[in-house]
Amino acid sequence: MTERKIKSALISVYHKDGLGPIVDTLNNLGVTIYSTGGTETFIRDRGIKVVPVEDLTGYPSILDGRVKTLHPKVHGGILARREEDHLSQLAKYDIPEIDLIIVDLYPFEETVANTEEEELIIEKIDIGGIALIRAAAKNYKDVVIVPSREDYATLQHILDEKGGVTELTDRRQLARRAFATSSHYDTAIFNYFNEDGGLPALKISQMNATPLRYGENPHQEATFFGRMDGMFTKLNGKDVSYNNLVDIDAAVGMMREFQSGDPAFIILKHTNACGVAVRPTQLEAWQTALSSDNVSAFGGILITNKSVELGTAQEIDKLFYEVLIAPDFTDSARELLSKKSKRILLQFHHLDQQTKSFKTLLNGVVVQDTDLKTEGAADFTVVTDREPTTEEVTDLVFANKCAKHLKSNTIALVKDNQMISMGCGQTSRVDALKQAIQKAETFGFSTKGAVMASDAFFPFSDCVEIAHDAGITAVVQPGGSIRDKDSIAACNARGMAMVTTGIRHFKH
Known part of the structure; x- marks a missing residue:
């Protein structure tokens, strides 16, 4: 039998957003809830009965909260197979079964991004949460693991539509998410400690994936891993393609060289610039860049270092192009350019590039410093x-x-x-x-x-x-x-x- 009814849950999360409806539903289903610290207080404040983990383990939270759930009475109830041998051991040591684990880890990456204070960063390395995630995911045949707040919706659906009953496929999919979460977390920690590259190891993890229509050619599948919204706001147009992304990357790299100073325009085709000009006005810069090769410019990628004005937009609108990138657009320029629904308009937030570049070669990957050197x-x-x-x-x-x-x-x-x-x-x-x-x-x-x-x-x-x-x-x-x-x-x-x-x- 692959179905498992959730009868008990251990909840320990950093972010409480979105947790309320879940604990309400668990309570309505008669699920026994165990919790710790701030999560326990959050649940109790909703008028829901919650069992402190300390009551289960017989030990208080110690070492400034570093040790709370690391105990056999917690992990035994998670890791036990629902078979006679394991269940008899649980009964012998008075360990309850725990059917559902809900975790949201300490925000390590956000902390690294916001401070250089090592003590604060180290304290945001989650130990107990990672242990709970791995234990529950390992025992997915019997236990449900919700490894982050991004998975709350999946659990809420199971609770609402299935009355808290899970299939093996549900649990295995969540276990896959769990190991993705834990491996990504560990990669971020390793890269922090290996910032100087002292250990020759390549660890890359991206949890944000955008499927593309296809790759370089229609017979090739492709996915973009990363967050484009960290660099751009997409104001108009069709979905960005693989070839668009490659050209946008080239455009950003080149415009970094001309970002400050007088208005500049660059026109690219297949990652190579076919028109580059700097002029006192943006319109002059556009017209001059286009004059270099108005044939190759057809279907190209355009980038400028100044807000696009209506006069420039009217001239650009005469040309078929794929993508126009700028730090801003006047309202009238944006209105005009958006009338062509497939034209991609990107407003860039910055033009920073990664300091390392990666490329698959043969049966491996080569890593090099990005060429950020510019000679004056x-x-x-x-x-x-x-x-x-x-x-x-x-x-x-x-x-x-x-x-x-x-x-x-x-x-x-x-x-x-x-x-x-x-x-x-x-x-x-x-x-x-x-x-x-x-x-x-x-x-x-x-x-x-x-x-x-x-x-x-x-x-x-x-x-x-x-x-x-x-x-x-x-x-x-x-x-x-x-x-x-x-x-x-x-x-x-x-x-x-x-x-x-x-x-x-x-x-x-």
Whole structure:
């Protein structure tokens, strides 16, 4: 027989929200309720009879509440199989059966997020609650475990619809939730103690899951683990897809480079920027970014660092796009853009990125520091006879930021705070440069007076020579090639300026 009637319950929770209706129903069903501390007081204040755990164990709560339920008279009643041998042992030691455990753990993660005081954090490591969860989940064939307040609704349904009678499938599903809760809790504790990475172990746990329509392609299933609402408020549009998420991540990473200062607009397609511009007004920034490649912009991801105004929105609305991201939208702009119900509008709360990046490779996972390094003019080392002009330095900083976020091999061409073209994802740096030059010409841009950024060093002087022939006057690159002198000499011979950063920005 797989059905089990709930006749007794032990309740020990941190958050009391939502608990009231449950204890009311348990009382109406004639369930014996055991409890401790604040939970016991909460139940008694509702006029419901409750048995203190101290009366069951014969021991008071000790060590400032660190030890309350860790006792054989508690765990024996939870772990006993409802079989003759175990039941006879319960009878011998006067241990009651406990059919239902309701727990809500100390808020460890919230405490870590809100304080750096170690003593407070340590005291929010739940011991008794975790023990109750694991014991009840282990004995799921006979015992019901409710491991967090997020599972109150499931229990309430069982109580209301089934009169407190559970099936094996009910108990096993809750046990699965219980082990997910306990493992997530332990992962958070471990990561706190291993913040310095002293123990080489990878522990990741995300309890928030959003199924996506499909993955990168329709035949691939996908789920997003995390809380998008921690970064964005979704104001309009269809469900965000896998490919949208990948592009949004790229957009956020790149806009971090341009977040402060004058209005900036970035247009991305397949994680690569096809238009980047900074201008005195937002409308100018949008129009300038779009002019870089108004073909690739179709169906793209758009991001800006300023509140979207109506005038800008009217121009954006002429283009088909997937996602528009901004720190805010004026009411009139939002009203206009929301008329197209499938267009996704995201209001970002911040543009912070995780400090570690993860990727599955072969039969494992590789973890690396996220590339959060950004070089400014102070990081440039002039290696040529000619120093770049003030205007060239401004554009070199801009170009270097662009190249950092384009797929390798990449070349970014910039003039007057606009990425006029780029070549990316090429197996040859020469091909990337030729692609950038040809693309600039296609969209009517002159490369004369432009600057060039490369994500990695030049192994030969050919890129410098090609760039000069196209009218490019200054170059920024990491340096580090054993043949750097060849590229430097080529610049000197042509009156070009070159600076190095010492930082490579490969992106694969």
